[in-house]
Amino acid sequence: MLADSPLVMGYCLFVIALLGLCMGSFLNCLAWRMTHDESVLKGRSHCTTCGHVLAARDLVPVLSWVMAKGRCRYCGERVSGRYPATELLCAVAYATIFLRYGLSVQTIELVAFASVLLVLSLTDLDDYVIPNATIVACVAIRLAYVVYQGMSGQADLPVVLRDTLLGGFAVAIPVLVLALVMDRVLGTESFGGGDVKLLFVAGMYFGWQQCLFLVMLACVLGIAFGVVSQRARTAKASDEGGSPRLIPFGPSIAAACWATMLVGEQVVGWYLGFFGL
Numbered sequence: 001m002l003a004d005s006p007l008v009m010g011y012c013l014f015v016i017a018l019l020g021l022c023m024g025s026f027l028n029c030l031a032w033r034m035t036h037d038e039s040v041l042k043g044r045s046h047c048t049t050c051g052h053v054l055a056a057r058d059l060v061p062v063l064s065w066v067m068a069k070g071r072c073r074y075c076g077e078r079v080s081g082r083y084p085a086t087e088l089l090c091a092v093a094y095a096t097i098f099l100r101y102g103l104s105v106q107t108i109e110l111v112a113f114a115s116v117l118l119v120l121s122l123t124d125l126d127d128y129v130i131p132n133a134t135i136v137a138c139v140a141i142r143l144a145y146v147v148y149q150g151m152s153g154q155a156d157l158p159v160v161l162r163d164t165l166l167g168g169f170a171v172a173i174p175v176l177v178l179a180l181v182m183d184r185v186l187g188t189e190s191f192g193g194g195d196v197k198l199l200f201v202a203g204m205y206f207g208w209q210q211c212l213f214l215v216m217l218a219c220v221l222g223i224a225f226g227v228v229s230q231r232a233r234t235a236k237a238s239d240e241g242g243s244p245r246l247i248p249f250g251p252s253i254a255a256a257c258w259a260t261m262l263v264g265e266q267v268v269g270w271y272l273g274f275f276g277l
């Protein structure tokens with residue numbers, strides 16, 4: 001098959017990584033606009049400090065940042081390293097999903113899902129918010145793929161639709177109960193409402209078996225991340241008069257979703273084998 005030739009695969013990998021870089025740049029901008037109440041569709045990209053509209057040469061992913069030595073070309077203010085880092089991360093995410101799923105409709109589904117996960121990770125990091133629009137987008141992408149499976153005869157539409165929704169509830173309901181109990185015990189918000197909704201989404205994509213791995217990984221990442229960034233976040237939250245949350249779960253759940261896309265099935269196979277099932 002043509003698609004199996006190493007040359008074709010290499011070329012596709014290159015193209016999809018490049019697409020990831022460009023999308024990373026766009027998604028960064030999208031997340032920034034969502035947290036700053038700017039129109040997502042209107043207006044041109046501008047420096048967040050001086051407001052100067054950016055030219056094409058300022059918008060090349062990673063390279064523009066490197067060439068300008070991490071500063072705005074107009075006002076000289078530092079531009080966060082987060083921008084090129086996110087662009088690279090997006091390229092790596094796209095490339096790994098392509099390597100795992102090849103030239104397939106599922107690759108398109110998961111690349112789209114990963115893109116939304118990136119946006120909500122950024123908004124959660126900045127503002128402790130997972131916008132409802134991102135949750136709706138995740139659900140819509142999943143349902144579109146489920147309908148595709150049904151229409152193309154790969155699966156029985158009512159059955160996959162039912163399993164998809166059951167997967168969501170099977171993950172979200174126990175987490176919701178746990179969150180309510182922990183909130184009572186700790187006297188502070190443990191999981192945010194957005195985190196529970198995001199885990200509902202994860203259940204829709206991966207089913208409850210893979211989500212056992214996903215939730216465990218998200219907790220480990222969240223705690224590790226929380227320990228590292230606790231001091232900075234506490235200072236920031238008290239500056240803004242808010243109360244610091246214990247653990248930033250949005251980006252951790254997103255990262256765990258990515259890991260589950262890549263190795264979820266193998267991990268489930270491994271632990272079911274471990275219990276002799």
Ligand SMILES: [Zn+2]
Nearest residue numbers: 047050072075
């Ligand atoms: Zn500037």
